[in-house]
Amino acid sequence: MILFSKMQGTGNDFVVISCLSQYFNYNLATLSKYLCNRNYGIGADGVIYIFRSNIADFKMRIFNSDGSEAEMCGNGIRCLGKYLFEKDITTKTEFRIETLAGVKEISLIVENKMVIAVKVNMGIPFFEPQRIPAYLPKEEYVKKYHSVIIDIDEEKYEFDLISIGNPHAVCFVEDVSKINVCKIGKIVESYKYFPNKINVEFVQIIDKNNIKIKVWERGVGNTISCGTGACASAICAMKRSFVDANVNVELDGGKLHIQYENNENGILMIGGAELVFEGRIDI
Secondary structure (H helix, E strand, O other): OEEEEEEEEOOEEEEEEEOOOOOOOOOHHHHHHHHHOOOOOOOOOEEEEEEOOOOOOEEEEEEEOOOOEEOOOHHHHHHHHHHHHHOOOOOOOEEEEEEOOEEEEEEEEEEOOEEEEEEEEOOOOEOOHHHOOOOOOHHHEEHHHOEEEEEEOOEEEEEEEEEOOOEEEEEEOOOHHHOOHHHHHHHHHOOOOOOOOOEEEEEEEEEOOEEEEEEEEOOOEEEOOOHHHHHHHHHHHHHOOOOOOEEEEEEOOEEEEEEOOOOOOOOEEEEOOEEEEEEEEOO
């Protein structure tokens, strides 16, 4: 029997399982794939497991619905921050969480002992192809924007490449509603340039402080939100001078706020997280 909480951040939903006091001997990849199944399991985009950490307050491991382990998840880490505080696992409103993408700093905004928003320092972005990772032919790589052009059905799409601890390919379009996210996203996710696959975002610029995005998430598919995808989209838009340093990102599942001044301060992501329900499941 496993105790769990079902949580969501701007519609990106997760099964959260504490391994601090309960122990089970399962392969986490196989277990996560089962739990995420929306017909036979609990149903979620991913599963978050909480462990003790030797270098931070807690350690987060997150597995996608296909059983693959992700380096980092922006929406997931906000859910975890809320979970840890409201479950009285920590009384701190500022703490650190270890991830495969490094240690992330969490700051909770609390009212009446309830977490109403979570601020996460997502660290610094990387643009170098080897950090994505991406193996690119020179003739297809545009160094100015760290972008690559990919031909899909005789149309050329330019994707800016960036790592927010996990890999992203960001494409700017006039109208995201006219993009076949599932078709193009699926092709780009597993494209030959990306050995570890890649998350894909399509971005529409509204004005200097607002963008709208659609997401194809690596290992999950078309999701209504992605925290690291919101960060990647905002940073790439800033790099092209499309937007200012404070950006509201509109996703199908809600809005996130992204701030980025420089690498010294890192990328700040601010957004909500909600408990959906709690339960137990026999495996």
